[in-house]
Structures are given as structure tokens and as C-alpha cells.
Amino acid sequence: MDKAVGIDLGGTFIKFGLVGRDGSILKQGQKESGGAKGRGEVLLRIETAIKEALSGAKLSEIKGIGIGTPGLVNSAGVVFLAPNLPNWNKIPLAEIFRKKFGLPVKVENDVNAITWGEYLFGSGKGFRTIICITLGTGLGGGVVVDGKLLRGGTYSAVELGHITINTNGPRCGCGNKGCVESYVGSARIVSKAKKYLKKNQASIIPGLVNGNLTKITPKVISEACRKGDRLAAEIWKEVGADVGVMLADMVNVFNPEAIIIGGGVAQAGKPLFNAIQEEIEKRTFPLLHKKIKLLPASLGPESGIKAAAALVF
Ligand SMILES: [Zn+2]
Structure with a gap:
């Protein structure tokens, strides 16, 4: 089966894996992005992640490397302006790893990648x-x-x-x-909840956070909702x-x-x-x-x- 390396670059973690043409994950792992140590370090960690994903795989079956990254990405696979990675700007990601591994490399903004993934393997199929x-x-x-x-x-x-x-x-x-x-956005959803609770609207939300309203998150509000909370x-x-x-x-x-x-x-x-x-x-x-x-x-x-x-x- 054809396979590809998938690299999910985030502000905190690099998640990586080997994925089959049918969307199945054949191998996976994660490491810290290391953004605070500079862009060189992040690039090094991506390289290690790709090597780990490829280790033991039959190279003839590997169709390429895909990278989802925060920020804007142009048609040549250069990344601009990623808010959660310091200095992650004007980085020719596709070219760097194409040269290193001799495989086709596709780079896309992370949400665009998710859209394509849902289209190919998920609910959009x-x-x-x-x-x-x-x-x-x-x-x-x-x-x-x-x-x-x-x-x-x-x-x-x-x-x-x-x-x-x-x-x-x-x-x-x-x-x-x-x-x-x-x-x-999540911050706005949380402040909505706090505003209503201050007006003494009945809800189980305060109980779910032991009365500490600073602990309210969208997840807590979802949990309350599943339990039938009207607010x-x-x-x-x-x-x-x-x-x-x-x-x-x-x-x-x-x-x-x-x-x-x-x-x-x-x-x-x-x-x-x-x-x-x-x-x-x-x-x-x-x-x-x-x-x-x-x-x-x-x-x-x-x-x-x-x-x-x-x-x-
Ligand atoms: Zn705006």
C-alpha cells in the first residue's frame, strides 16, 4: 500500500506518523516543538520526526511527506507568520525537506490540511x-x-x-x-457563561468547577450541556x-x-x-x-x- 509521512507541527508539539493511502495510521509519535530554542531547533526536530516515521519502511512505498503548519503558506511551501512559533517566518519548509530526503514534500496551513484530510479520509468522503x-x-x-x-x-x-x-x-x-x-472564540464563550452566571441564572456549571468560575472552559460548558443544563x-x-x-x-x-x-x-x-x-x-x-x-x-x-x-x- 502507498504510504506518506504526516507531520503535524504545532506551537507545543510536533506530532508525526506514517499513514496508509486508506487513512490508517501505521506508526506515530510526538515530540516537543522546541520553538523557544529557535527555528533551527524546530527544523532539526522535524527532521528527526521524519526519520523516525520512515525508519523500517519500504522506501518504494513512500509517496512523500506532508506537513501541516500554523501560519500562512505559499504555493512553493514557504511558511509565513505562524503566531505560536517564534521566528517561524519565511521558512522554505518544502524545499528544505525535499533536499534532505529526496521525496516530494507538500506543506499546507494546518486548517487547510484538516479540510483536505476530512475530504479524503473523513466526514467529507x-x-x-x-x-x-x-x-x-x-x-x-x-x-x-x-x-x-x-x-x-x-x-x-x-x-x-x-x-x-x-x-x-x-x-x-x-x-x-x-x-x-x-x-x-473560546474566550468569548467562557465570558458569556460568566456573564449569565453573574445574573444568577440557574445552572450546574458552577458545581462542575467547584464554584471556581475561573475554571470554566468550553469543555465544561459542553459537559453541562450533555447533562441537560439549559443555560x-x-x-x-x-x-x-x-x-x-x-x-x-x-x-x-x-x-x-x-x-x-x-x-x-x-x-x-x-x-x-x-x-x-x-x-x-x-x-x-x-x-x-x-x-x-x-x-x-x-x-x-x-x-x-x-x-x-x-x-x-
Ligand atoms: Zn478579524
Whole structure:
């Protein structure tokens, strides 16, 4: 079976593995990224990770190396501006490792990689046009149109987190006002919960954090929601409505067959998904939204490794 090395580069860890053409993980491991020790050290650790992934494998079966990285990535596989890795800027990642290993190397922004991975191996399998969003600290997104990953003129298309949902909203780091990310990022979700709790709304959330409201996280709110907490469900409904406004616009642009939702926050489940769906239905033509499948991401905890390898296939 054809195989590829998948490298999932993050601010804290480099996760790596050998992945089969069917999306199965044949070998995996992780090491610290070592970002604080400078870019040379990070590159060295990626090299070691690739060597470990390749050790013992039949080289004739290896189709290449895929790397998912934070930051912007251009068509030549050069990485710019990764917020969580110091000095991770203008790095010709693809060229460096192509020379070192003599294999094809594909480099992509991590959320774009996840989108392609879901398309090839996950919930997007069988569709031709999908939108994938990841909800966590911020909101990231990727789009596959007619079987092709959308990259745009400078390979930085699909900044879904920075779509405006309120023209007079708070100022965002990108310079715009009222970006959807400022409404649905984890920090905002937590502050929503605190605001409601201060108004003495009944909820099991304080009990779940032993009364220490600084310990509230989106995960805690999801847990409360699963246990039937009404305030938690209300919070996810509001988040879903905000995400849905943005996605309705995207439905108008891309006419997707499926929308895939991943990331920590997405574990909130039904109230979140229902609110997103309702908002899309309210705001788009039936012909556009009728057949859209709203699906949770399905690559699982090793999604980054699988997605990076998927870039090669
Ligand atoms: Zn923004």
C-alpha cells in the first residue's frame, strides 16, 4: 500500500506518523516543538520526526511527506507568520525537506490540511464540495470546491474567522470590526457563561468547577450541556447562531454538499449544530441549503497527522 509521512507541527508539539493511502495510521509519535530554542531547533526536530516515521519502511512505498503548519503558506511551501512559533517566518519548509530526503514534500496551513484530510479520509468522503470549520481558540476554515482545495491568489484564502457578522462589532486583531471569531472564540464563550452566571441564572456549571468560575472552559460548558443544563444549551445556541450567520454567506458562495465542524468547541453537539442549521436555513435559498449535510469532523485525535499525510495523496 502507498504510504506518506504526516507531520503535524504545532506551537507545543510536533506530532508525526506514517499513514496508509486508506487513512490508517501505521506508526506515530510526538515530540516537543522546541520553538523557544529557535527555528533551527524546530527544523532539526522535524527532521528527526521524519526519520523516525520512515525508519523500517519500504522506501518504494513512500509517496512523500506532508506537513501541516500554523501560519500562512505559499504555493512553493514557504511558511509565513505562524503566531505560536517564534521566528517561524519565511521558512522554505518544502524545499528544505525535499533536499534532505529526496521525496516530494507538500506543506499546507494546518486548517487547510484538516479540510483536505476530512475530504479524503473523513466526514467529507464522497462529496465534491465541502466547507470545513474548526472551532477552538479561534475559528479556522477551509474549502474544497469541485474536488480541489481552495487556496486563492496568495494561498491565504478562506480566513473564515474574519468574516464580518456585525459591522459595528469589536475591533479584531486583523484590523476589521465584528469578525465572527470575536463572537465564537473560546474566550468569548467562557465570558458569556460568566456573564449569565453573574445574573444568577440557574445552572450546574458552577458545581462542575467547584464554584471556581475561573475554571470554566468550553469543555465544561459542553459537559453541562450533555447533562441537560439549559443555560449551557442556550450559550451553544447563541454560538451556533453566530457561526450560522457566517456559514450562510459561505453557502451562498460555495453551494457546499457538506459542512464539517471540528475543534474542541464542536463537541457541544446538538444545540450547537441545530442552531447553525437553523440560521443557514433562515438565510439561504432552499435550493442551496436543502441537501447540505452538517457533520462533525471524524478524523479523531490523530487528525493532524492524517491530514498532513493526505496532502501527499
Ligand atoms: Zn478579524
